[in-house]
Amino acid sequence: MTKIVVLVKEVPDAAVQKQVDPATGLLDRSGEKTLNPFDTHAIEAALQLKESGALEVDEVVAITVGPSSAVKALHKAVSLGADRSIHLTDDALVGSDVVATGYALAELVKRENPDLVLAGQQSDDGQSYAVGAVVAENLGWPALTQVIKLEVDGTTLTCERQAEYGYDTVKVQLPAVISVGDAINEPRYPSLKAIMGAKKKPLESLSVADAGIDAGKVGKEGRKAVWTAAQQPPAKAAGMLIEDDDTAQTVEQIVTWLDERKLI
């Protein structure tokens, strides 16, 4: 039997403007929050492996590291089909960077001892694209990123991954950490029944001490990256407006504009 762990994160809703709090140097995460949309692709990939029988999946476990509000992201994950969830939450985690977050997640994964860890390609707030690889490094497992196709043969996964130059096909042995690209699937919507039942599925809440995590390796103590300054992106220059009085002249103006910028 196989166990799949899916890494999921609570992020500010897409409509919330993301900014750094200058007083703390941390991301201002106030406002409406939601399950990281990229992680719904990882959940969907786990469910498809389970439902297709490609892997004999015993259970899918959603794991998050985040504040108390992150429980809602876990409820969403189980309403989408995860069997249970684990929430690592502790004041000691505040200010964790990718290295600290990846270490903490890897310690949670070790407790579960799964065959496969799935993650989204990126979070919608930090957008490091790196946590999956850091988790794998801590576990000593292979990591693949931007995977958009997964085929299973026993304990071998054949993965197609998107690269700048095209596609790579890579074979990897389980256990492994796979970050899926958002082109891998079309995530399902939770049914009303699943949403109502989500709070009844097992949810384990752990502190840093409960999980055997070294408090010196997380939060402000353990982070390697420190925010020093931030500035607003430059305001966009106003675009050029062309009145279409004479279409032939308008087309000429557009072509000249594109030509001057070597765009055609």
Ligand SMILES: Cc1cc2nc3c(=O)[nH]c(=O)nc-3n(C[C@H](O)[C@H](O)[C@H](O)COP(=O)(O)OP(=O)(O)OC[C@H]3O[C@@H](n4cnc5c(N)ncnc54)[C@H](O)[C@@H]3O)c2cc1C
């Ligand atoms: C200036 C600054 C301030 C910050 N302040 C804070 C802060 O106050 N509080 C805070 O929590 N973070 C803060 N962060 C962000 C924090 O460092 C990152 O969220 C964290 O390191 C994860 O990296 P990421 O979000 O870029 O994930 P990515 O590497 O982009 O995520 C890839 C995948 O990893 C998984 N994943 C990522 N994070 C988690 C998680 N926590 N739990 C489970 N799965 C996860 C998901 O599957 C996700 O799709 C800050 C970052 C910066 C740059």
